Amino acid sequence: MDIFLGYFNLAAAFFVIISMVMMLGRLLGGPTLYDRLLAVNSFGTKTILFLCVFCFVINRPDGVDIALLYALMNFIATIAVLKYFNYRSLGVPLIEEQMEDSA
Amino acid sequence: MMMSLILAAAVSSADQGASLNIDWLGLIRASLSCASILTGIFFVMAGTLGVLRLPDFYTRLHAAGMTDTLGAELVILGLIIQSGFTQMSLKLLLVAFFLLLTSPTATHAIANAAYKAKLKPKLGKYTAPSIDGDGS
Numbered sequence: 001m002d003i004f005l006g007y008f009n010l011a012a013a014f015f016v017i018i019s020m021v022m023m024l025g026r027l028l029g030g031p032t033l034y035d036r037l038l039a040v041n042s043f044g045t046k047t048i049l050f051l052c053v054f055c056f057v058i059n060r061p062d063g064v065d066i067a068l069l070y071a072l073m074n075f076i077a078t079i080a081v082l083k084y085f086n087y088r089s090l091g092v093p094l095i096e097e098q099m100e101d102s103a
Numbered sequence: 104m105m106m107s108l109i110l111a112a113a114v115s116s117a118d119q120g121a122s123l124n125i126d127w128l129g130l131i132r133a134s135l136s137c138a139s140i141l142t143g144i145f146f147v148m149a150g151t152l153g154v155l156r157l158p159d160f161y162t163r164l165h166a167a168g169m170t171d172t173l174g175a176e177l178v179i180l181g182l183i184i185q186s187g188f189t190q191m192s193l194k195l196l197l198v199a200f201f202l203l204l205t206s207p208t209a210t211h212a213i214a215n216a217a218y219k220a221k222l223k224p225k226l227g228k229y230t231a232p233s234i235d236g237d238g239s
Contacts, residue, residue: 004133005133005136005137005185008137008140009140009185012140012144012178015144015147015148016144016147016178018148019147019148019151022151022152022155023151023154023155025155026154026155026163031160032160032217032222034160034213034216034217034220034222035160035163037213038154038160038163038164038167038210038213039154039167041167041171041206041209041210041213042150042151042154042167042171045171045175045202045206046147046171048175048198048202049147049174049175049178049179052178052179052182052195052198053140053178053182055191056182056185056186061190061191061194064191064194064195064198065194067198068194068197068198068201071198071201071202071205072201072205074205074209075201075205075206075208075209078209078212078213079209079212082212082213082216085216086216086219086220
């Protein structure tokens with residue numbers, strides 16, 4: 001049973017890697033910036049999945065912590081890149097009243 | 104899949120010396136987890152195909168956003184079932200919670216930024232045929 005589940009998790013990790021490689025196509029050839037950002041975000045989610053599944057394959061629970069960290073980092077990175085390309089700066093407050101005060 | 108599961112259970116119990124003593128709880132847990140992971144992998148692959156092949160940014164957003172949430176949650180649910188009631192399942196539950204929180208938010212932020220940047224959706228080629236029935 002454990003041997004079967006090990007091979008099953010290995011196959012699942014393999015399919016997640018195939019999905020990540022396919023997502024690289026959209027990342028490299030996306031027509032607009034937003035396509036690339038979407039691909040990066042999706043790639044990050046698949047990385048989390050791959051880490052979780054691969055922890056079960058190699059039977060070491062350390063990678064789940066890294067996956068937890070990556071889930072938060074991925075979100076922050078996406079929001080930061082979006083804010084940078086919207087305002088061309090990362091130091092802009094997002095609330096309009098504060099923006100008028102600082103201007 | 105079920106046949107190989109039963110065979111694996113029979114072999115592993117035969118190693119322990121018992122005569123055809125199938126571990127039914129483990130079998131049910133393994134098959135539930137396998138079904139959940141298979142469904143999740145299907146959704147992940149479908150979302151990736153959608154992101155590659157759909158014609159427009161907003162349709163790609165639909166494919167990626169929806170299936171990333173559902174597929175990832177299903178795969179992690181399968182892993183939780185597999186790991187049982189341990190410390191690892193608590194960590195996996197936290198990962199699932201943060202994914203459920205951040206993935207739709209990031210998708211909405213990307214959609215909102217594209218809409219504010221006046222990115223036009225591709226219209227006209229895929230609209231429904233008109234009421235007269237002459238198509239377009």
